[in-house]
Amino acid sequence: MSDQPTLKHKIAHVVSAGIEKVNPELLTDVSIAETSKPLFGDYQYSGCMQLFAKLTDTHEFKSSRDLAVVISNMLERGDMFDKIEVAGPGFINFHISDTFISEQALKLAQNIDSSSKQTFGRHVIVDFSSPNIAKEMHVGHLRSTIIGDSLCRALEYRGFNVSRLNHVGDWGTQFGMLIAYMRENASSFTENISDLQMFYKKAKVKFDTDDDFKRRAQIVVTQLQAYDEETYNMWKQICQASRKEFEEVYEELDIQIEERGESFYNKLIPEVLQHLVDKEIAVTDEGALCIFSHDSEVPLICRKSDGGFNYASTDLAALYYRTQIEQADWIIYVTDVSQSQHFNAVFDAGRRAGWLDGRKVTVVDHVGFGLVTGEDGKRLRTRSGETVKLKDLLAEAKKQCFDQFQARGADSSEEILLESAGKLGIGAVKYADLRNNIATNYMFSFERMLDLKGNTAVYLQYTYARVHSILERAGLQTGQCSSELASPICSALQERALLLQLLRFEDAVDTTLAELMPSKMCEYTYTLCVLFNNFYSECKVFGVQEEQARLTMCVLTSNILAKCFSIIGMQPISRI
Numbered sequence: 001m002s003d004q005p006t007l008k009h010k011i012a013h014v015v016s017a018g019i020e021k022v023n024p025e026l027l028t029d030v031s032i033a034e035t036s037k038p039l040f041g042d043y044q045y046s047g048c049m050q051l052f053a054k055l056t057d058t059h060e061f062k063s064s065r066d067l068a069v070v071i072s073n074m075l076e077r078g079d080m081f082d083k084i085e086v087a088g089p090g091f092i093n094f095h096i097s098d099t100f101i102s103e104q105a106l107k108l109a110q111n112i113d114s115s116s117k118q119t120f121g122r123h124v125i126v127d128f129s130s131p132n133i134a135k136e137m138h139v140g141h142l143r144s145t146i147i148g149d150s151l152c153r154a155l156e157y158r159g160f161n162v163s164r165l166n167h168v169g170d171w172g173t174q175f176g177m178l179i180a181y182m183r184e185n186a187s188s189f190t191e192n193i194s195d196l197q198m199f200y201k202k203a204k205v206k207f208d209t210d211d212d213f214k215r216r217a218q219i220v221v222t223q224l225q226a227y228d229e230e231t232y233n234m235w236k237q238i239c240q241a242s243r244k245e246f247e248e249v250y251e252e253l254d255i256q257i258e259e260r261g262e263s264f265y266n267k268l269i270p271e272v273l274q275h276l277v278d279k280e281i282a283v284t285d286e287g288a289l290c291i292f293s294h295d296s297e298v299p300l301i302c303r304k305s306d307g308g309f310n311y312a313s314t315d316l317a318a319l320y321y322r323t324q325i326e327q328a329d330w331i332i333y334v335t336d337v338s339q340s341q342h343f344n345a346v347f348d349a350g351r352r353a354g355w356l357d358g359r360k361v362t363v364v365d366h367v368g369f370g371l372v373t374g375e376d377g378k379r380l381r382t383r384s385g386e387t388v389k390l391k392d393l394l395a396e397a398k399k400q401c402f403d404q405f406q407a408r409g410a411d412s413s414e415e416i417l418l419e420s421a422g423k424l425g426i427g428a429v430k431y432a433d434l435r436n437n438i439a440t441n442y443m444f445s446f447e448r449m450l451d452l453k454g455n456t457a458v459y460l461q462y463t464y465a466r467v468h469s470i471l472e473r474a475g476l477q478t479g480q481c482s483s484e485l486a487s488p489i490c491s492a493l494q495e496r497a498l499l500l501q502l503l504r505f506e507d508a509v510d511t512t513l514a515e516l517m518p519s520k521m522c523e524y525t526y527t528l529c530v531l532f533n534n535f536y537s538e539c540k541v542f543g544v545q546e547e548q549a550r551l552t553m554c555v556l557t558s559n560i561l562a563k564c565f566s567i568i569g570m571q572p573i574s575r576i
């Protein structure tokens with residue numbers, strides 16, 4: 001995805017040229033991987049087994065290893081490689097030369113900001129967070145919010161035109177229930193989100209048990225759908241009260257997002273459903289409008305038997321709008337994994353309707369994630385059994401960081417400690433989530449996420465602060481261009497390992513976006529911190545012949561770490 005050739009891109013180009021020399025008909029996409037052990041070099045190509053299987057009986061190769069040897073002999077060495085060797089049944093292993101690593105690191109130091117200026121122009125819509133109006137954001141909204149934000153940050157770094165959309169639940173029967181209940185039981189309108197949520201819970205109970213109230217609520221729904229002035233104004237007041245609450249949480253999390261709720265697509269729904277009926281994609285079954293597919297026995301119900309619309313109605317209208325009106329190139333939905341079947345059905349309907357491959361091709365992806373659980377492995381809740389409010393969880397993270405600072409006798413002012421505790425606490429919550437495989441549940445633990453050791457945000461921040469202190473001592477600034485500094489060198493194994501990891505940053509961004517997994521960026525960042533700390537403990541920076549070269553490495557580490565933190569969504573702390 002990068003418009004600058006990364007290490008993997010460069011090696012892939014060399015391998016492609018070699019394959020073409022051996023047999024042009026074998027040429028295909030070449031995938032290069034980092035090796036698991038230094039014994040096998042730095043990078044590896046494992047495609048010779050697949051290429052061998054494609055050959056006809058008339059070829060001259062005895063095995064996939066034989067083919068790999070011939071291809072490796074055709075590869076252009078240049079100054080990039082110390083050694084290229086074949087292992088096992090046909091793995092081609094590449095050992096990058098120290099000279100090449102040093103030269104590429106110097107170029108990176110001289111052009112550290114160039115990659116962030118690239119522009120692809122492709123329009124990507126990321127649908128994430130999606131709380132419900134009149135309900136407080138709780139821990140269940142955490143994962144969608146920070147996973148979606150991190151993916152947006154990676155896309156924006158790559159130069160995509162990103163629309164960050166918040167598909168809030170702000171329409172439907174629940175508002176008829178809530179408004180009807182408030183008219184009958186609330187003496188005046190309240191902007192307190194806790195009160196609104198309490199009213200909603202009571203309205204739901206009454207709706208399910210009182211047929212007369214149910215009819216009154218349905219009348220209010222009809223009034224809302226007809227944009228009756230009094231009803232519509234009350235709905236807007238409820239939305240505004242909720243929006244204020246949401247915005248406070250997003251500001252705390254340092255997240256930019258544009259609200260575009262279900263109500264935005266409401267007027268489009270009849271037209272979109274009629275379009276699907278005309279194409280014989282949606283059919284009436286037992287009074288409901290359904291979309292059947294070969295992939296699932298359960299139909300997608302897009303209009304209920306009572307004529308009411310539902311989530312599927314809105315999601316179909318949203319997909320139509322995003323593909324046909326906005327003409328997005330790529331749409332990414334970030335929701336819990338239980339909605340995978342629903343979105344697969346929506347995407348299938350969109351393909352059959354020609355929305356995804358009509359005038360232009362639109363790629364759609366669903367990023368499904370698991371639950372946030374407590375240390376008992378069950379859904380995270382308070383001691384009273386209530387769902388944990390997101391703002392309470394964030395406040396507790398900041399408090400625990402502040403308490404840790406005070407317990408360690410930090411000598412900064414209380415104002416600075418509070419600011420640092422805020423950055424560290426929010427970053428710790430984000431990183432503890434993002435570092436996991438998003439498709440699985442993860443166990444929430446303040447104790448683990450605030451640990452000074454191991455794969456935590458605290459460890460990353462301490463590493464960043466350590467680099468900053470070195471630069472400060474040298475009179476250098478984090479983020480400055482290092483064109484005047486000496487060329488980095490590989491005089492020690494720790495230097496070589498660190499420099500090679502720094503050169504792998506752009507590949508890490510590509511992998512994050514290719515797999516839509518922020519955990520790949522977290523994995524890269526943690527490894528970078530480990531390698532820097534290994535370098536720092538074994539390689540003296542000041543008062544040695546290599547001082548200027550090693551300072552260049554510190555500047556590079558600081559700059560790359562800042563970029564990693566930005567994509568993860570963490571604010572760096574220069575002093576802890």
